[in-house]
Amino acid sequence: xxxxxxxxxxxxxxFNNHAVTMSRIAVSLLSGGNPLVFRGVRELxxxxxxxPYITNKHMDTPNDxxxxxxxxxxSLFTKVINKDGSYSEMTLEHLRNAICHSFMxxxxxxxxxxxxxxxxxxxxxxxxxxxxxxxxxELEKTRKKLLSLHEExxxxxxxxxxxxxxxxxxxxx
Numbered sequence: 073x074x075x076x077x078x079x080x081x082x083x084x085x086x087f088n089n090h091a092v093t094m095s096r097i098a099v100s101l102l103s104g105g106n107p108l109v110f111r112g113v114r115e116l117x118x119x120x121x122x123x124p125y126i127t128n129k130h131m132d133t134p135n136d137x138x139x140x141x142x143x144x145x146x147s148l149f150t151k152v153i154n155k156d157g158s159y160s161e162m163t164l165e166h167l168r169n170a171i172c173h174s175f176m177x178x179x180x181x182x183x184x185x186x187x188x189x190x191x192x193x194x195x196x197x198x199x200x201x202x203x204x205x206x207x208x209x210e211l212e213k214t215r216k217k218l219l220s221l222h223e224e225x226x227x228x229x230x231x232x233x234x235x236x237x238x239x240x241x242x243x244x245x
Contacts, residue, residue: 097113097116097117115215122218144164152208
């Protein structure tokens with residue numbers, strides 16, 4: 073019982089302090105510090121850096137030769153345990169929604185904590201009576217998934233650029 077109360081209090085405090093945590097990371101970066109040495113910060117930043125590639129609608133580009141990589145927003149990022157003990161799938165779309173419309177935070181231990189929007193769609197979230205549940209992500213598993221997603225972005229862009237250079241070579245010959 074006490075462990076459940078302590079975990080709930082930790083979740084509440086992490087939720088309430090997410091703005092402080094994120095701004096401390098920004099202040100450290102802008103002041104020339106290196107917050108990347110703290111547990112969870114690299115993963116937190118890597119999640120934010122995925123945002124342009126996990127959207128169902130991309131920014132307009134000057135023409136069709138300009139390319140922004142795109143990841144499948146319906147693909148599974150991870151499974152999470154809900155407050156009632158059931159499992160939900162966190163898709164890339166749900167992850168993006170949590171990042172863009174809510175929050176991600178670090179616990180005092182450096183674990184990643186995401187709003188419950190990361191494991192449900194907006195309709196389900198809006199219907200929830202208890203919106204205080206947060207998703208905890210295992211850091212090592214999350215790091216591996218983020219690495220594979222960023223490697224996919226790199227593969228897509230390099231492949232596109234290589235094909236584009238071949239097309240230009242054909243035109244210039």
